[in-house]
Amino acid sequence: MEKEIKEQIIQYSKGLRLPVFRRDFEEVARDAARERLDYEKYLLRLMEKEYETRLENRKKAQIRQAGFPARMYLHDLERDFLPKDAAEKLPILERLDFIAGGENIILAGNPGTGKTHIATGLGLKACMQGYKVLFVTIHKLLTQLRESHAQKTLRQLESKFEKYDLVICDEFGYVSFDKEGSELLFNHLSLRAGRKSTIITTNLGFDRWEEIFGDPVLTAALVDRLTHKAHLVNMNGESYRLRETRKLLGK
Numbered sequence: 001m002e003k004e005i006k007e008q009i010i011q012y013s014k015g016l017r018l019p020v021f022r023r024d025f026e027e028v029a030r031d032a033a034r035e036r037l038d039y040e041k042y043l044l045r046l047m048e049k050e051y052e053t054r055l056e057n058r059k060k061a062q063i064r065q066a067g068f069p070a071r072m073y074l075h076d077l078e079r080d081f082l083p084k085d086a087a088e089k090l091p092i093l094e095r096l097d098f099i100a101g102g103e104n105i106i107l108a109g110n111p112g113t114g115k116t117h118i119a120t121g122l123g124l125k126a127c128m129q130g131y132k133v134l135f136v137t138i139h140k141l142l143t144q145l146r147e148s149h150a151q152k153t154l155r156q157l158e159s160k161f162e163k164y165d166l167v168i169c170d171e172f173g174y175v176s177f178d179k180e181g182s183e184l185l186f187n188h189l190s191l192r193a194g195r196k197s198t199i200i201t202t203n204l205g206f207d208r209w210e211e212i213f214g215d216p217v218l219t220a221a222l223v224d225r226l227t228h229k230a231h232l233v234n235m236n237g238e239s240y241r242l243r244e245t246r247k248l249l250g251k
Helices: 003-015 019-035 039-066 084-093 115-128 138-150 154-163 179-190 216-227 241-249
Strands: 105-106 133-137 166-173 197-204 230-234
Touching: 003 039, 019 039, 019 179, 039 115, 039 133, 084 115, 084 230, 105 115, 105 216, 115 133, 115 166, 133 138, 138 154, 138 166, 138 179, 179 216, 216 230
Parallel strands: 105 197, 105 230, 133 166, 166 197
Antiparallel strands: none
């Protein structure tokens, strides 16, 4: 290949932001010549490589932007030790049909039974399938809501929150709220009700949510909205962490 043509290809690919095209055009050209491919097939192969790399990079970016606390994939779950209800429902949930249907998931049960792992695993799989996901603890979300409310930027936060295909709200029930916090959280979560999917992980049953909100009317309204079109998963069972501790003590 003439040096001038090569330099032009490199220059144009930089301007068009085609890094894979720029990196691989010579190698793909050699392969095409060896296989006696016509020009169209050579171009198609090069475009496929560019497209696949961009798609992979987009998925990685979505995972980074989601804010997961750790990369806990579904294939890493010890499914034999999951609570019975979770083990039965997970094969359906991991199809991710609930996202397309705007359905919620409530993972409720005692600590250490895999709630956050399941929620994160579903979120990671959703990112890999092109969905826009947000992972946030309830404490962090409430802090953001309070700050936005004080700075009069709440509407911008709400608009952003509504656009996520899936929002995972972790650790619901570890912190109680005052009246303002309860109303902010209620209004925020209600934005997605019936339209977009939300996963809630909680260590409290619905009968104890009033302890968090302190308002029976608000609690009843929130439970009603979150459980509408929802998959309720009983996560009560033996703690993963307790089982690991026993293993270590046994050794």
